Amino acid sequence: MRRPPLFPVVFALLTAFLPAQAPPAAPVAESRPTSRPVFRDVVRNTHLPVLNQDKTNTCWSYATVSMLEAEVLRLTGKSVDLSEMWFVRMAALEKADRWVRLHGFGRFDEGGLSHDVTEVLRIHGALPATAMTGLGDGCTTHDHAPLWAELRKLLAPIASPQGKPTTDWRRTALAVIDRGLGVGTNGPTVDPKTFAAGLGISAADYVEVMSDGTLPFDDARELLVPDNWMRWQQYRNRPIDTFIDVLKRALRSGMTVAIDCDVSEPGFRPQDGVADLDGPTDQLARDAAFDFRDTTDDHLMHAVGLATDANGDTWFIVKNSWGNVGPYKGYLYMSERYARMKMLAYMVHRSALDGDSGKR
Numbered sequence: 001m002r003r004p005p006l007f008p009v010v011f012a013l014l015t016a017f018l019p020a021q022a023p024p025a026a027p028v029a030e031s032r033p034t035s036r037p038v039f040r041d042v043v044r045n046t047h048l049p050v051l052n053q054d055k056t057n058t059c060w061s062y063a064t065v066s067m068l069e070a071e072v073l074r075l076t077g078k079s080v081d082l083s084e085m086w087f088v089r090m091a092a093l094e095k096a097d098r099w100v101r102l103h104g105f106g107r108f109d110e111g112g113l114s115h116d117v118t119e120v121l122r123i124h125g126a127l128p129a130t131a132m133t134g135l136g137d138g139c140t141t142h143d144h145a146p147l148w149a150e151l152r153k154l155l156a157p158i159a160s161p162q163g164k165p166t167t168d169w170r171r172t173a174l175a176v177i178d179r180g181l182g183v184g185t186n187g188p189t190v191d192p193k194t195f196a197a198g199l200g201i202s203a204a205d206y207v208e209v210m211s212d213g214t215l216p217f218d219d220a221r222e223l224l225v226p227d228n229w230m231r232w233q234q235y236r237n238r239p240i241d242t243f244i245d246v247l248k249r250a251l252r253s254g255m256t257v258a259i260d261c262d263v264s265e266p267g268f269r270p271q272d273g274v275a276d277l278d279g280p281t282d283q284l285a286r287d288a289a290f291d292f293r294d295t296t297d298d299h300l301m302h303a304v305g306l307a308t309d310a311n312g313d314t315w316f317i318v319k320n321s322w323g324n325v326g327p328y329k330g331y332l333y334m335s336e337r338y339a340r341m342k343m344l345a346y347m348v349h350r351s352a353l354d355g356d357s358g359k360r
Contacts, residue, residue: 014103037309044305050330052323054142057110061087062321063300064117086127090120104159107229111222114258114347119179122203125192134183147180188355210235211243213283225297240283250352257303262295262342273326281340
């Protein structure tokens with residue numbers, strides 16, 4: 001997942017230092033002009049303030065944690081600031097375990113998806129932000145590049161098919177992770193499972209929805225992207241119209257949604273507060289863009305509401321995790337056109353899909 005821009009005014013230069021993406025052979029959609037529409041907010045659901053993921057590729061944790069915080073607010077009325085870095089810590093340890101067990105094959109980096117967070121919540125619990133900031137002594141911003149370089153250096157020899165794990169490699173790996181995240185030698189001081197039990201939410205209540213017309217529309221599909229290192233196969237696959245209708249219905253009902261998007265399009269302009277494009281937005285066009293890598297899995301954000309423009313078109317109000325970028329101070333408006341083509345999946349409370357007619 002993408003890192004935030006260092007300076008909003010040079011957002012267009014991000015791709016110079018982020019993982020490269022293959023340029024599309026033939027663009028599926030053209031970006032709209034740089035003029036910014038005038039929006040009228042229809043619904044903006046309660047959530048916590050914008051944060052900054054700094055120099056990390058942990059948008060998956062920031063977006064999903066933000067959604068879970070909003071769910072705690074919606075369901076219990078309590079405002080709880082959860083630790084994004086707790087989920088980063090436990091997911092990193094699980095990635096290390098799988099990488100070693102698979103003899104160095106598979107994904108081993110910072111990227112992830114929403115189910116990484118809910119699986120950590122289910123198995124290990126959660127922590128308040130005060131119990132684990134992820135910042136070492138004297139640090140005010142996050143930078144995980146040194147952590148992952150050290151972790152890979154440690155584990156590459158034993159993960160190799162020619163290597164052999166030591167008896168204490170997990171303890172050593174966790175020490176590297178904790179040192180990089182500023183965790184004390186004795187670990188967190190709050191019991192994660194006890195804390196999670198008091199949140200008033202359950203990991204089992206949150207599901208991911210995708211729309212891939214090349215696969216059957218049912219409730220057990222895999223999103224085939226590199227960041228799905230867990231090979232998670234419990235996505236609910238829905239036709240594009242149902243995919244968007246469920247998303248809008250959830251937002252209208254007071255829920256918020258963690259969204260997984262392609263942000264490589266020229267029409268994704270957080271410095272201008274908008275994400276928009278023109279062109280076909282049907283299932284065939286969407287599937288072709290994904291198959292030919294014109295749509296890529298780049299970045300997770302948090303959809304918190306709905307708006308309309310002067311033409312009556314629908315836009316999603318999206319909270320990002322790149323700090324107070326753009327005219328809306330860290331928020332942007334994403335057109336329904338953009339979502340139909342460039343939103344790969346989302347996580348939402350399972351009740352949003354009650355009675356949906358898209359399953360076949």
